[in-house]
Amino acid sequence: MTYVIHTRAELAAATREAAGDEATTAVVMTMGALHQGHRQLMREARARAGFVIVTIFVNPLQFGPNEDFDKYPRTLAADVEACRAEGVDLVFAPSRDEVYPGGAPSITMNAGALGEILEGASRPGHFAGMLTVVQKLLMLTGADVAYFGEKDFQQLALIRRMAHDLELGVEIVGVPTVREPDGLAMSSRNRYLSPDQRRSALALSQALREGAEHTDADAALAAAHKILADEPGVRVDYLALTGTDLGAPPAEGPARLLVAARVGSTRLIDNVPLTLEKAA
Secondary structure, eight states, X not given: OOEEEOSHHHHHHHHHHHHHTTOOEEXXXXXXXOOHHHHHHHHHHHHHOSEEEEEEOOOGGGOOTTSSTTTSXXXXXXXXXXXXXXXXXXXXXXXXXXXXXXXXXXXXXXXXXXXXXXHHHHSTTHHHHHHHHHHHHHHHHTOSEEEEETTSXXXXXHHHHHHHHTTOOOXXXXXXXXXXXXXXXXXXXXXXXXXXXXXXXXXXXXXXXXXXXXXXXXXXXXXXXXXXXXXXXXXXXXXXXXXXXXXXXXXXEEEEEEEEEEETTEEEEEEEEEEEOOOO
């Protein structure tokens, strides 16, 4: 049975009961418009935890003035059905006033230098808003473990860093990106794409796949750049090769290839792991 609640008081009562059972509590944080990527997070949580919470909240703090907060899809009824199908115990779907009872907070999380590159350079303030709501929801839910998708790789890295630096006592688990059969990374924003735009958007995953075939950093970037340059429907924001901590890529070993681009008016991101090797 999946219970749907909307207030802090209801959440506190539910989590006290769960804590009394000494069950591991897992949380999956979402902004709704749930797809198979979100459902995979729920499955991972359900397989491990005795009590699973899904939060559904479109966080205004992480949207810039020219971004899509007002048109971001709200599909609560369908989202609740998806949670029920995955055996989620509790859906917490609060209002803005419930999360920010005093209005927009005057003190927010500082994402530091890691929050100023890549997505942070393109979306100033985004990560401060994201970390603020994640920290709030971690405290409100009392979760022992939280699951996040690797598609938002910089977000995942920042949440891990926050949990470590602030000693939050929460395990942060990354779950590999779930893709459509044609390779497009699942995203709530994919529904904004027209059929032609969706075909153009495939260049992102194709570029990453091609780049990941190479073990030399320059060759990986060149191969990915070529795919993107050949698709006129894609306007690249960045294509970057980094270490797994989003620092400089290693001379050899695990690395990450990341891309962000606009297709029409829709901004999409994606990334893949790859392994670099020293030249013989």
